[in-house]
Structures are given as C-alpha cells and as structure tokens.
Amino acid sequence: AQTVTQSQPEMSVQEAETVTLSCTYDTSESDYYLFWYKQPPSRQMILVIRQEAYKQQNATENRFSVNFQKAAKSFSLKISDSQLGDAAMYFCAYRRDDMRFGAGTRLTVKP
C-alpha cells in the first residue's frame, strides 16, 4: 500500500518569509498525482497545488511551489511571502486509485 510521510508535525514561519514543508511517499507506480491540501480550523479541505508524476516541471501556484523529486519520492511545498492566512494544517496526499494523506504539518505564521 502507498504511504505518505510528513516528518514535521509543526512548523513556524515569520510573516513575509519563506517556509518549506516536507513530504515523502512510497509507491511502486509510475503514474500518479501528488497534492498539497490546506485545512484551516473550519476543517474545509482546500486544494493548494497538485503535481502530475509524469511531468518533470515543478508545479507553481502564485506563492506556492513544489519541489518534486520523483526518484527520491519527495514532494515538498514551498510557501513564499507567508501570510497570516496561510496558518493551517497542511496535508500531503498521493492519488492513484484513491487518495492517501500524510499525518499533516501544522503551520504557524508569526506577525
């Protein structure tokens, strides 16, 4: 079974600074999707960014970008110019037949 590992239970960043959240996964598949989701206190799951495994180019969405290393099975999320509204739980997810989530990283943004 596929597993997703987020080794940072908590991270903190100063407002306007950059932070990187790490994620590794395990799979024997060659085609799959990877996602980062944000879950604020409301518990709504908000898609931040997604990456297709067969695309070498790293995905970017405004202040959010990923560093996808397929051979290393690594998928980190970089948040630039952090804002107070970025504070939330962040989940890395792997999707093939279903979607599996990592344990999550709680991001705190300090003003």
Added chain:
Amino acid sequence: GAVVSQHPSRVICKSGTSVKIECRSLDFQATTMFWYRQFPKQSLMLMATSNEGSKATYEQGVEKDKFLINHASLTLSTLTVTSAHPEDSSFYICSASRGSSSYNSPLHFGNGTRLTVT
C-alpha cells in the same frame, strides 16, 4: 467550480442509534466517492471507496456492517453509522471524483460532519 455538499454538518446522537450522513455532488456526476474519518489533530483516514451502482470497498479494519455506504446515484452517496457508540464520535468527510475514477480526476471535498455520540 465543482461543489460537494455534505449534510448534516453536526449531529449528536445517543448511543445505540443510527446516523445517516449524505454527500452530494451538486454540479457534476460523481462516479466515485471516498469517505474519510478524521480524529482531532490527526490526518484523514480513508474508510471506504464508494462506486455508483456497486458495493463499496472498505479499508482494512473498517467494519462494513457498522459503516453502511450506499451510492445509489451519480450525485449521492450516504454513510450510515449503525448502532453508534461514543468511540464512533469523529469528523467524517466525503470527497467526490468527477467523471471517471481515474487518478487524474481531481477530488472535491465536502465540509465534513462532526458526529458526537453520547
């Protein structure tokens, strides 16, 4: 964008009763829906995969007779927690996949249901 409606958002029930949670895709047909459970400060754990017109596929350790899933149409899946006990208290989230169940179809999440069993 695609919208998934989950109802109710909160429910309190007495031990031994059953509770039904609905998950509807409002503007698209959902061939596949996924049900997750989330304990406080923990991740989303996949409970089952629901496919329209067929039996749900349950993850190991999830009791299919306790968590009944019905996906009778392309826009509605229901999760019924039967004979609920306090340990079933949790946050339940559904998600729907538009169109085919292929992994390149994005998932859209409901807002979740907080179940409290007293």
